[in-house]
Amino acid sequence: MGIEVIQMTYKCVFSDIDGTLLNSNHQISERTKNKIQELYQSDIPFVLVSARMPKGMSYFLDELKIKEPMVCYSGGLILDENKEVIYSKGFSVEMAKRLFEYIKYYYQVPVSFYIENRWMVDEIDEGIKEESKITGLTPEILDLTNVQKVHKLLIIADKNIIEQLEMSLKEKFTGLKIYKSKDTYLEIMDESVSKASAIQFLCDKMKISLHQVVSFGDNYNDLDMLLLTGKGFAMANSAKGVLESISTHTLSNDEDGIVYALENLVGE
Template identity: 45%
Template sequence: MTAPETMQYKMVFCDIDGTLIDSTNRISPGTRQKIQELYRIGIPFILVSARMPSGILPLQRELGIKAPIVCYSGALILNERADPVRTVGIDREKAILIDDFVKRNWKHVCCSAYCHHDWISDNIHDKWILQEQSITASVPKEGRISDFIPQNGHIHKLLCMGEAGAIADLNNALKENFAGLSVYRSKDTYLEIMDGAVSKSGAVKYLCKAYDIPMEATVSFGDNFNDMDMLLVTGTCFAMGNAPAEVKRQVRNVTADNDHEGVLAGLERLNFAENRR
């Protein structure tokens, strides 16, 4: 199917890893220029990611735009001033139980927690922590959930990293042993764990309401299964060329891969409604 070329779009939602950035974690100059053009005519370009704020805000500054950002796949939304406007989390005691469950039964899986601007790990020198730090430029704090999260507090996300087979087994075990969670693999070696009420599509709906923009006037870009609910809820959507075949089959449009400016190619196929503020 082709994108409805005659529609005038008013808002863009874009995943980061595997979508906006290439395999060297860079944004192409052409993509950056196009996003700045949209910003100048009043089109909000919303970065949507499982990352924490410190892994998203530098990219937004690089783009030279101001807009809300969606962190932790929708568990935390920050407004244009980087103030929290929506937060949904796993309560402290449940998060501690999940963390203990993982560490007790999957000793070679690295489990860390995120809350607002804090990334918490009991071993900041673990190879998986160092790898994630090199990708996102975020800096972890050493300790346990109980050291940082107050009573009656919550965390936004648990991230489990390990070999693909162990992550697949852990994915199944968590779904069998814990209710009310959103659990998905963002890649073969990463398992994201959030409250069951969290979704990228929920963040899209929240921001559309906040901006008074109809869903049919929105477009989204993503590359993996964890983007599917966002892709399917927006007015039109693009799966990246590097997306799994099943993702491509379910969406309206497929663009080039993230190493060949797929976001730019998709944006250039669409018309946008000027909205100078």
């Protein structure tokens, strides 16, 4: 693979969760935990950046025994180290309802709604059950009463349906970011939301230069983050297009790729 040793001083680390921080068993290895705790003791923030909702992320911070900000919904919601909302960007309930009606009429698949710390679904199938098992969360029955803003819609379906749905939604709707986070997962958010813009927001707030930031990811929604930061590492298990777009690679999520890269960085 040809892993490069980088000489730089870094002051903050941003990491995706699934396929990056977590191994194939959806766990954080002891070696990775120890490295992150070492960073925390050295006042180097380790910030989780994910398409997940806050509840699907916060228990990892508890497991790691650290207090840091979290970037949820791929940048649509940012919480500070006390889990207070400091940034929120979504789309209107009216837009969410239009999307929902279109998806149900033409594709008849479940639709997940994510609003701050709530996950709501209109029906539960095997895909929703599997997502619940992976995240450890239980969805609520869909009820948009008093909801002002939707952070994300998620559709889990057969990859052929997802491909067709992605194309048709992009033709039909504007002002949205519509992308596959897996072959069977389609995510819909406001077009202005990105991991890169969230990182810029937090770096400005922490008064840290982007050149002093390291990031890790494995999928297409990580690309803007990996390209923005001083050094962005693609995990060896990354999607092919990510590996082709990012010049600096590390070992896979099953080989403690985060630790490997950080131990080849010379910094304070």
